[in-house]
Amino acid sequence: MTTNAPVRPTSPEVLPDFDIDRKKSGGRRVLEAVNTPTGTIGIALVIVVVVGLVWEGGGFTSSDNLANVGTFLAIPLIIATLSSIALLAGVVDLSVGSMVGFAAALFVQFVNKGYSPWIAAAITLLCAVIAGSINGLAIVGFGAEPVAATLGMLTALRGLCQVIVGPTGLSTALVLGLLEFTSKAYGPLPLLFLLGLALVAVVSILVGYTRVGRHIRASGGDARAAGRAGIGASRIRFFALILSAFGAGLGGILYAGQLGGASNVLGTGLEFQVYAALMIGGYSILRGGIGAPIGGLFGLLVVAGVQNIFDVKAINPYYLNVVIGLLLLLTVYGDRLRGGDRYE
Amino acid sequence: MTAQLTEAGPRAGGPRVRWFEAGTPIALAGTWLVLIVASALHRNDFLSHGTLLSIAFTMAVTGVLAVGQSVVAISGGILDLSVPAALIIPAFAIADLLDDGFSSGFAVTIGVLAGAGWGLINGLIIVAGKINPIIVTLGSNFVGVGVLYVLQKQAAVPTASGLRTWGQDYLFGLPNIWWPMLILIVVVGVLLPRTRIGRRTVAVGGNPVAAKARGISLRKTRLAVFTFSGTCGGIAAVLFSASTPQFVPTDSSTFLLPVIAAVIVAGISLSGGRGSVLTLLLSVGLLSTVPTALVFFGLNSNWQIVFQGLILIIAVSIDGRSQKKAK
Numbered sequence: 001m002t003t004n005a006p007v008r009p010t011s012p013e014v015l016p017d018f019d020i021d022r023k024k025s026g027g028r029r030v031l032e033a034v035n036t037p038t039g040t041i042g043i044a045l046v047i048v049v050v051v052g053l054v055w056e057g058g059g060f061t062s063s064d065n066l067a068n069v070g071t072f073l074a075i076p077l078i079i080a081t082l083s084s085i086a087l088l089a090g091v092v093d094l095s096v097g098s099m100v101g102f103a104a105a106l107f108v109q110f111v112n113k114g115y116s117p118w119i120a121a122a123i124t125l126l127c128a129v130i131a132g133s134i135n136g137l138a139i140v141g142f143g144a145e146p147v148a149a150t151l152g153m154l155t156a157l158r159g160l161c162q163v164i165v166g167p168t169g170l171s172t173a174l175v176l177g178l179l180e181f182t183s184k185a186y187g188p189l190p191l192l193f194l195l196g197l198a199l200v201a202v203v204s205i206l207v208g209y210t211r212v213g214r215h216i217r218a219s220g221g222d223a224r225a226a227g228r229a230g231i232g233a234s235r236i237r238f239f240a241l242i243l244s245a246f247g248a249g250l251g252g253i254l255y256a257g258q259l260g261g262a263s264n265v266l267g268t269g270l271e272f273q274v275y276a277a278l279m280i281g282g283y284s285i286l287r288g289g290i291g292a293p294i295g296g297l298f299g300l301l302v303v304a305g306v307q308n309i310f311d312v313k314a315i316n317p318y319y320l321n322v323v324i325g326l327l328l329l330l331t332v333y334g335d336r337l338r339g340g341d342r343y344e
Numbered sequence: 345m346t347a348q349l350t351e352a353g354p355r356a357g358g359p360r361v362r363w364f365e366a367g368t369p370i371a372l373a374g375t376w377l378v379l380i381v382a383s384a385l386h387r388n389d390f391l392s393h394g395t396l397l398s399i400a401f402t403m404a405v406t407g408v409l410a411v412g413q414s415v416v417a418i419s420g421g422i423l424d425l426s427v428p429a430a431l432i433i434p435a436f437a438i439a440d441l442l443d444d445g446f447s448s449g450f451a452v453t454i455g456v457l458a459g460a461g462w463g464l465i466n467g468l469i470i471v472a473g474k475i476n477p478i479i480v481t482l483g484s485n486f487v488g489v490g491v492l493y494v495l496q497k498q499a500a501v502p503t504a505s506g507l508r509t510w511g512q513d514y515l516f517g518l519p520n521i522w523w524p525m526l527i528l529i530v531v532v533g534v535l536l537p538r539t540r541i542g543r544r545t546v547a548v549g550g551n552p553v554a555a556k557a558r559g560i561s562l563r564k565t566r567l568a569v570f571t572f573s574g575t576c577g578g579i580a581a582v583l584f585s586a587s588t589p590q591f592v593p594t595d596s597s598t599f600l601l602p603v604i605a606a607v608i609v610a611g612i613s614l615s616g617g618r619g620s621v622l623t624l625l626l627s628v629g630l631l632s633t634v635p636t637a638l639v640f641f642g643l644n645s646n647w648q649i650v651f652q653g654l655i656l657i658i659a660v661s662i663d664g665r666s667q668k669k670a671k
Binding site: 134137138139141142143144145147148149151152153154155156157158159160162163272276279285286316318319320321322324325326328329332333336342343 | 422423469470473474475476477478479480482483484485486487488489490491493494600601604605608614615644646647648649650651652653654655656657660661662663664665667668
């Protein structure tokens, strides 16, 4: 029963190794590194890149294509990285997809009312935080099932988004500064994607090497044990849910800037893609304390890579969902074989 | 409700007086009545046959799906997130068969079997892979709806078909498609605590370790539960295709939330082993009245979605609260 160990295989040295005398061979070290969620998804990523290179040729790694993938991935990466903290703390926030649409609609509405974009963004983020606190109140305060409660929030926010956008289904507002910011690129990679990578690095350090991070993982792994160790799991989960809502709100504002407006379907289904990618990357939506931000990044890259191959090869885009679903089942099965939760 | 639960909980030794089980239906019926009276006071024309029909049409598909979902929840399977696929795949099969000139009876049979097959696949993955049902059904829903979109973009039920004619007809002033829902809820609600397989389902949900120790096969029960849930999807697909002329693969996704809400509002706990399927009749009725009532209060369909979501959040919160206190 090592499932609750706060640090799961991400750093192989921590694994109990009883034959200390024997020196680990290089091969065994590699095997151990591969036999972690992050290792497996890393291999999957390599496979996707190789398939892409073989099938598409050099075009797959051309700067144009990298820019495409980067632009496509940047905002989901920011949203996913902040939501992954909630997963780590043991709560899942399915409402992020609608939160994106809601925040974009709200931001555009305020900008159109004549507010400065900064104030509009501040009000929007405040509303996102309020929605996040409602999630937190229901889940942490009342002990509601996170999947069901945030599914309710997902629906409620989608409704509000449609109410705000109005019957046309589309409202536009061009914020030049934000458009410039979201479309800026250094070399082939867009600035937003680089910022997303920086966020992944910051969150990796936060959850991997700091006290707060250890507390987050502990409260996700076993809230009761964490409580006995003096860690306020409830408070951590509450703030994690707010952070997740904040990230999705920010993502919504960025989308509104990038697209020059908001629509009533913006962000639909994003939650499932983000969480499927995070689960493929080693997180679990049912059990906290496992997963690493870098794995989440790999998971998103795998999904984006497959999507890119499908795009270029003009394969029916609906196959993507099939691939995501199968990958999801395979990874969770792999995690189970590795000693993850058995469902019996 | 919750107060009664805590008071009755420790003293509920007597098997006959179970107040906490009566609390939810009474509260639901009361809320439903208040909603109807309030809407009728606001707009006199609320109490009409048209309103009744609209509510009954909304109830039918949701109610049938909710039966499958409740059995999953009672058996400790938490949630079956593949409801959209379990509904729409059989619906496409039915529409295509009718389009190819097969008889309605044949199409309906194949549709229900397709639903059962879908549930069986879910169950096999869960049992063989020992993977949590939420993740399995999340993944299988992706795959199912994805494959359907690849194969076919939309389907239409021929207007001349027997199923379509039946779906537009009425019995005792209520739509034909309402009655199978009523029968299913009553039959499952009555049989679940009274048959061997039903009691096993409840036992597995309440305490799987104890159930296993008593020789109940968890695998067989789980397989049966998910096959049943899929079958409910197939039956719902029959009612859905009988009342919907045209549909696309994503049309069924709107059903997931009302179904989950209905199950939780009915007091069927997501942690398993608790709740009565009969209460579904009240919760589905209440939740199906809300959209119609909102229209009479002058709010458009977007607000209906907002309310649906809020109702779900409140219901899960109450469920969570009673779980906490019961511990």
